[in-house]
Amino acid sequence: MAVAAVREPVLSVRGLVRIFPRFARPPVVAVNGLDFDVYPGEILALLGPNGSGKTTTFRVIATLLPPTRGKVLYRGRDVFQKDGAYRRRLGYLPPEPGLYRHLTVREHLSLWAGFQGLSGERKNEAVARVVERFGLGSVLRRRAGQLSTGYRQRLALARTFLHEPEILVLDEPTRGVDVPTGLLVEQAMREARSEGRAVLFSTHLMEEVEHLADRIVVIHEGRKIAEGTLEDLARTTGERGLRKIFLKLLARAS
Amino acid sequence: MMRALFLKEILQTVREWRALGLVFLTPFLFSWLAAWFLTRATQAEELASLPRFRLVTLADTLPPLLRERFRVETGADPRKAVEAGAADLGLVVREDTLEVIFRQDRPRSLDALQFFQTLVDEMKEQDLQAFLERAGYRPPFVMVPVAVGPSPSGEKNPWKRQIQRFATRFIVYLAMVFLLMASMQIATDLSIGEKERGTMEAFLASGVPRWGIVVSKVLVATFAGMIAAGIVLFNLRGLQLGSAPPPGTFRLIAVWLLLLPAGLVSALSFLLVGSLASSIKEAQALNGLVLTVYFGAVSLSALPFTLPFMEVLPIGSLTHYLNLFLAGFPVKSALVFSAGFHLLWAGGFFLLVLAIYRRGWLWLR
Incomplete structure (x- = not known):
């Protein structure tokens, strides 16, 4: 687990600030000088209470929002300078699955493979791989609007993993799913790590972080308040169990 | 992609x-x-009741467009040709008047008259004036629709012209x-x-x-x-x-x-x-x-x-x-x-x- 520290980061967030201006009201500072690195072959959890800036950070990393200040670097290059190539190496799961309710599962996967420039046999192989990995075989012909919450999340994840991205950014990947689907997601994240991919995810389930994360970044009101392995955070706070650690860190920051 | x-x-x-x-x-x-x-609204138009109106277009620019679509007689006796059904429309130029002869019982003839009217409505006045003056005519010109043949049945409706x-x-x-x-x-x-x-x-x-x-x-x-x-x-x-x-x-x-x-x-x-x-x-x-x-x-x-x-x-x-x-x-x-x-x-x-x-x-x- 600690091997990642000696490698070059695949993704670096440097001094990230994101401010949302508002008409006739003070602006909202969603992210305020955030710094962290993500290494290949590691799972990094971004923890924080609601409204702490996790989703905004993910959206900036996914190039959906330009930063007000600071940079997001992919292997040392600013992702907003030439974001096309970077986006093809990124798999982003938004907080909402964002599925087209009139398209079938197969159409979703086939179109997404097309967006990534996959065609012919390569496309079929990629689709078959994620269908098997996320157990979508029985619902391939069903429209997304007819799927259960769990299957919707599986399809959204399958779409994210489809092109075998180098970096996975997953915003609450297990939100609202049942236990079997949750396990499937955890398994997929572990496999991605073993394949050398970098996984950055957020969640409110502390057990999930304890099981999965190699390192943890805790943010509060847009600022980083702690970073390290679970052991590092336990040592810093003198608490056992991530729930207690997290609450103590928040209490200190407040 | x-x-x-x-x-x-x-x-x-x-x-x-x-x-x-x-x-x-x-x-x-x-x-x-x-x-x-x-x-429905335009089919039963009573063209014979149309008023006289000022002629703003005519002649050499008009016949080719008309002749593409209709049989137009401008020779010695256009009235006879229209009455006999040999022509859809007859044009007779008088001193300051153009007689447009049509048969009000023949849809084809009515179509021709209507098309003629549309051209009159649409074309630029100055172009036509210039042409007519070159041709030796003096304004104002008056077009007179001259109906021949039996009158079609159908009631007069002033809105029909507007709808048309x-x-x-x-x-x-x-x-x-x-x-x-x-x-x-x-x-x-x-x-x-x-x-x-x-x-x-x-x-x-x-x-x-x-x-x-x-x-x-x-x-x-x-x-x-x-x-x-x-x-x-x-x-x-x-x-x-x-x-x-x-x-x-x-x-x-x-x-x-x-x-x-x-x-x-x-x-x-x-x-x-x-x-x-x-x-x-x-x-x-x-x-x-x-x-x-x-x-x-x-x-x-x-x-x-x-x-x-x-x-x-x-x-x-x-x-x-x-x-x-x-x-x-x-x-x-x-x-x-x-x-x-x-x-x-x-x-x-x-x-x-x-x-x-x-x-x-x-x-x-």
């Missing part, structure tokens, strides 16, 4: 019943109804309205609609270049508008209008193609509005504003050309040159006005979208 993008936008559009209804069903039903109504005149402007205008409505609906659905449904985020982060997303959405919205306009034109192709005979298939296809710039303009502008709005309702309100500006600007800019024809209302000026083209005028003027003007608009909107896109505002607020 572009194939996948187009396929996604098309599938998304054709599986949405509301969009389909607006693009296919509404123009079909509405134009069908309009065709039925206008045909309106109908001559109606085809292209109706097509334009449905083009704008359909492209507005689809562009709104493909922009702010996607944002509201939460599908835009994953789509934007999917690795597809932003220009590809913009191009596919613009083209699909334009295509939807063109389909709606095509349905209207196809449905109205057999409509008996003031300008007889009904426009030919070639002219209707040409008019449809000439609407393409307007389709591009509307798709681009509605997509721009949809990408900047924060909700579908806001986008719809802003689209109303865009339509007002668009109609107003087009009408005002066309005013110098359309004033001589007394077409100061948008319904006339917006589609003025396409109407002329439909009535039998050469394609050049319609092409110059419609394509040139609308492409200018499209270019302006494209630059605006590009500027906003480069500022990172498009869909990213």
